[in-house]
Amino acid sequence: MRIDLLTIFPHYFDVLDLSLLGKAQDAGLLDIHTHDLRQWTTDRHRTVDDAPYGGGAGMVMRPDVWGRGIDQVLSVDLADFHSDSARRVLAIPTPSGTPLDQRRVEKLAEVDQIILACGRYEGIDQRVADFYREQEVEVLEYSIGDYILNGGEAAALVLIESVSRLLEGVLGNPESLDEESYGPDGLIEYPVYTRPRSWRGIDVPDVLTSGNHADIDRWRRDRSLVRTAHRRPDLIDRLDAQCLSTRDKEVLAGAGTIITPRRRDVMIRLAREGEAEALSELAANTFPLACPDYVSQDDIAAFIEESLSPSEFERMLASPSVYRILVAQLRGASSELIGYTLTILSGPDGMPTQMVRPGKLELGAAYLSKCYVREFWQGSGVAGAMIERAVADVEAQGRNSQIALGTSIANKRAQTFYKRHGFSVAGRRTFMVGEKANIDDVFVRNITPRSRHE
The missing domain is CATH 3.40.1280.10 (SPOUT methyltransferase, trefoil knot domain)
Structure with a gap:
């Protein structure tokens, strides 16, 4: 040239x-x-x-x-x-x-x-x-x-x-x-590190020294997505949603950006006192989506009235040290709540004894009772972003070394979702919806609790 x-x-x-x-x-x-x-x-x-x-x-x-x-x-x-x-x-x-x-x-x-x-x-x-x-x-x-x-x-x-x-x-x-940044994928480049491994109290991320190239590639992809969402949202707007994997969408949602089914900004945060009515409406709207066909509308309505009422959410919101409720909320003119998780760290509503499997799942596990997203926003990555934020929140509380949950044996989509997020099957349990007994697979994920001062 x-x-x-x-x-x-x-x-x-x-x-x-x-x-x-x-x-x-x-x-x-x-x-x-x-x-x-x-x-x-x-x-x-x-x-x-x-x-x-x-x-x-x-x-x-x-x-x-x-x-x-x-x-x-x-x-x-x-x-x-x-x-x-x-x-x-x-x-x-x-x-x-x-x-x-x-x-x-x-x-x-x-x-x-x-x-x-x-x-x-x-x-x-x-x-x-x-x-x-x-x-x-x-x-x-x-x-x-x-x-x-x-x-x-x-x-x-x-x-x-x-x-x-x-x-x-x-x-x-x-x-x-x-x-590099602005390459064929249209993203900003991931952070880079070199020796020394520790400098002024800041360590190189462990994944980069693990030798696992697949994990390293995934970490770099995730960091590129997050950086681009935070620093160059205009580049995110140009991405072809069809070229994004499920994991990509979850990472972007966790960074505050929804690509599909509609481009929106979202934040995931702790629920606040005063949001009991909104949470109850969200729960009543989303709980039926995960119920098997054999569960009657009467049984669903009975469960919602008993467990998902405004008064129940008021009670839980008053004890945030036990009931950890995260919400996904759209930013902008429509600040609708589109998803939530409920994790119970201890107490009578916490880990059900029938889920305990000695050697696999202990009584002191945190109980992920709910993870739901409105139907329109399913497939947006919000659910995956929320589950990872819920896990990180439990780790940050420093009280539990496991997280457990149950999902219907008929809900294959949910089972695939939880396995992809590091949960494994530990057994089964019976779960009542109204008068109807349901068989759930019990899932567990081991975590590393962190000191509150870390």
């Missing part, structure tokens, strides 16, 4: 002789030429600018000077290409240009010659870009961000480095391109 730089400060680009770009030039991978724009002036003062028509502050760079310079650079014979097939781009940095992103950089990496016109003052006379477009030259007026620089040189360096590193042979390890 040949790159021509037209500027009134040619020494600005001496940095291109350093590091990888310098080596790429030495190896013949890049052919960079810097031109002093003033060589195409015709007056003794070597003037490149003049006052703007219509008045206003600052000076505008003259089109006649630019035209002579660009014409000469466009006439250069590209020895490695037939003149009728070489692809040339005139790139003009300007704060009013099209944002330069990785997709555009990738397209630029395919051209044969890039001519960079580095303006100063108030910019280059608009007729320069317009004229060369009319001459069927490919013109790119681009911006590197929503801020103003003194000139186009810094933006030109950004384009050169971002494009050049994509050329074959420029990077020592081409595989590094696959894992």
Whole structure:
């Protein structure tokens, strides 16, 4: 690739002789030429600018000077290409240009010659870009961000480095391109770490030293998703939901972003006193969704009245040290509660004795009594995000080393869900819904309780 730089400060680009770009030039991978724009002036003062028509502050760079310079650079014979097939781009940095992103950089990496016109003052006379477009030259007026620089040189360096590193042979390890921010998956890159393993009380995440490459890949994917959701939500909006796995959606929901079935922001938090009515409505709406077909409406209604009433939730909300209720709430104009979990850490409503399996599941386990999401939001990742947040919440309380739950043997979808989140079958139990006895599979997940001061 040949790159021509037209500027009134040619020494600005001496940095291109350093590091990888310098080596790429030495190896013949890049052919960079810097031109002093003033060589195409015709007056003794070597003037490149003049006052703007219509008045206003600052000076505008003259089109006649630019035209002579660009014409000469466009006439250069590209020895490695037939003149009728070489692809040339005139790139003009300007704060009013099209944002330069990785997709555009990738397209630029395919051209044969890039001519960079580095303006100063108030910019280059608009007729320069317009004229060369009319001459069927490919013109790119681009911006590197929503801020103003003194000139186009810094933006030109950004384009050169971002494009050049994509050329074959420029990077020592081409595989590094696959894992970078703004790559094919459209995400920001994950955090990176190196030696020492512990620095100023901060340790490298254990997964990165585990040697389990599948776990490392998954951790990096998760961190990329979370970073992108927090720092560049605009990139999340461009993601194709069909290309996201169930785990991806759960990670995004945990980071506060729902992609499907509708793009919404969500927060997962502890329920508050005063939300008993809303919780009761949510519970009454979602409990029937998990009931087997053989459970009658009368039995479902009886269970809701007895166990999911506003007064029951008021009682539990008054004792947050025992009853841990998390809710998923939409942000924005509609602040609807769309899901909840209820975990009981101890006490008479806690771990049922009939679920205990010595050696597998102990009486001191936390009891995950409820995990429900409204039907419309099922498949959004909210349920998975909530279950992981509930587990983390129990760990943070530091009182339990296991979490147990029961789900109907007929609910294969729920069983698959819990297994995917690290729960294993420990046995079975009988669970009453109204007058109807149901057989549940009992699941358990071991956890590591943390000190409240960690």
